[in-house]
Amino acid sequence: MSYQLYRNxxxxxxxxxxxxxxxxxxxxTPALAVKVLLQFxxxxxxxxxxxxxxxxxxxxxxxxxxxFCDNVWTFMLNDVEFREVQEVAKVDKVKIVAxxxxxxxxxx
Amino acid sequence: MTMxxxxxxxxxxxxxxxxxxxxxxxxxDDGVDEQVLQELKQLWKTKLQATGAMDPPQPEPQIxxxxxxxxxxKANGNNVLPKKTxxxxxxxxxxxxxxxxxxxxxxxxxxxxxxxxxxxxxxxPVQLTLPAQPGVPGSQPRSFTIQIPASAxxxxxxxxxxxxxxxxxTISLPQPLAATLLQQHIxxxxxxxxxxxxxxxxxGRSGAAPFSLDGALDSSDDEGSNVGDGSEDGAGDDDExxxxxxxxxxxxxxxxxxxxxxxxxxxxSGDDVSDEEPGDMFDTDNVVVCQxxxxxxxxxxxxxxxxxxxxNLGGKDFVxxKANGDAEx
Numbered sequence: 001m002s003y004q005l006y007r008n009x010x011x012x013x014x015x016x017x018x019x020x021x022x023x024x025x026x027x028x029t030p031a032l033a034v035k036v037l038l039q040f041x042x043x044x045x046x047x048x049x050x051x052x053x054x055x056x057x058x059x060x061x062x063x064x065x066x067x068f069c070d071n072v073w074t075f076m077l078n079d080v081e082f083r084e085v086q087e088v089a090k091v092d093k094v095k096i097v098a099x100x101x102x103x104x105x106x107x108x
Numbered sequence: 109m110t111m112x113x114x115x116x117x118x119x120x121x122x123x124x125x126x127x128x129x130x131x132x133x134x135x136x137d138d139g140v141d142e143q144v145l146q147e148l149k150q151l152w153k154t155k156l157q158a159t160g161a162m163d164p165p166q167p168e169p170q171i172x173x174x175x176x177x178x179x180x181x182k183a184n185g186n187n188v189l190p191k192k193t194x195x196x197x198x199x200x201x202x203x204x205x206x207x208x209x210x211x212x213x214x215x216x217x218x219x220x221x222x223x224x225x226x227x228x229x230x231x232x233p234v235q236l237t238l239p240a241q242p243g244v245p246g247s248q249p250r251s252f253t254i255q256i257p258a259s260a261x262x263x264x265x266x267x268x269x270x271x272x273x274x275x276x277x278t279i280s281l282p283q284p285l286a287a288t289l290l291q292q293h294i295x296x297x298x299x300x301x302x303x304x305x306x307x308x309x310x311x312g313r314s315g316a317a318p319f320s321l322d323g324a325l326d327s328s329d330d331e332g333s334n335v336g337d338g339s340e341d342g343a344g345d346d347d348e349x350x351x352x353x354x355x356x357x358x359x360x361x362x363x364x365x366x367x368x369x370x371x372x373x374x375x376x377s378g379d380d381v382s383d384e385e386p387g388d389m390f391d392t393d394n395v396v397v398c399q400x401x402x403x404x405x406x407x408x409x410x411x412x413x414x415x416x417x418x419x420n421l422g423g424k425d426f427v428x429x430k431a432n433g434d435a436e437x
Binding site: 017042051066 | 115118119120122123124126127130131134135138140144147148151152155156159161162285289393394395396397398399400401403410412414415416417418419420421422425426427428429430431432433434435436437
């Protein structure tokens, strides 16, 4: 079982929109769309853990809110500075949603 | 952040191909034509492209500078850079001294075609030039094109909005991020000003310039706790809420005109609502979706050890294998 949380990203949302259109035009069934999404979960989880090598650090001016529910952490951070080596990106507000990474071996 | 962004496009292509290949048998089993599968792939890729989230960092724009700027450079030769640096440090309000170079549309509007009237709600592209970073060798002045409502070209609105702090904040950012940040800042700041002007100049409210700064780059720690200063939440925060907040503000302006007084109260009540609905606070444009290795807390100091993340910051996607960070609650 792969995490489904990546469905709520640019690549996940655009897939869901595409599937919705195909369902509306009657070209696929909702059941088939679900299978595609499950395949997406598998593919994106694998791709992230095997193909991505970049490392970042970040520093937040303030942890505004935190929430821990069903093993999922949600944080609202203010005045966050992301840093990758020399490069810096600043945002005034960011939401972090994080699932437990320790289950990673169970779900392969 | 170049690396984490450059790999995004490659990663997404891999995932799309992988998913399409992985469900081919499911499609066959369901008796769905291969053509539909290809259509899905095409739809998905098109939509992904359309988000602009994985546009590669823009190279320095090749657009020749507007004529005015060229003359300026010729006339002043080597003085161009120091002069710009001075002006951005100085924060003067007058149009000639602010750190903003107006592109051709502006000069047309102001000078050559005075009768050329634009719809005030039209968006006009304006070219800005950020000076080279002081003390950074090899740093170049950079130009962006941003969209602003035509109405903001009148008067000095742009100069009220683009003050020293925002320039300082964007100067060190990578090009696409800086452009996005500037655009967001201008949008939210102008939206706020628009409110004031539409409402007949809401008397005693805080001035436009300090208000506009808070939207994008307030680095003070008190954000969120300043319940008393209602004007901050009006335009600087969640985009989704902007319309309703504006409508609410307008309605309340009308009420205020009738009752005459109690100026802060309506906005405060708006704040109270958002305080009571923590759901609203979780709406934000910048989202990181990832997994945690470890989250630690010691007193109010938190440390985050994250991995396998997809971030959307200012409309651009980034990915990371590891991201460690800290914050105080």
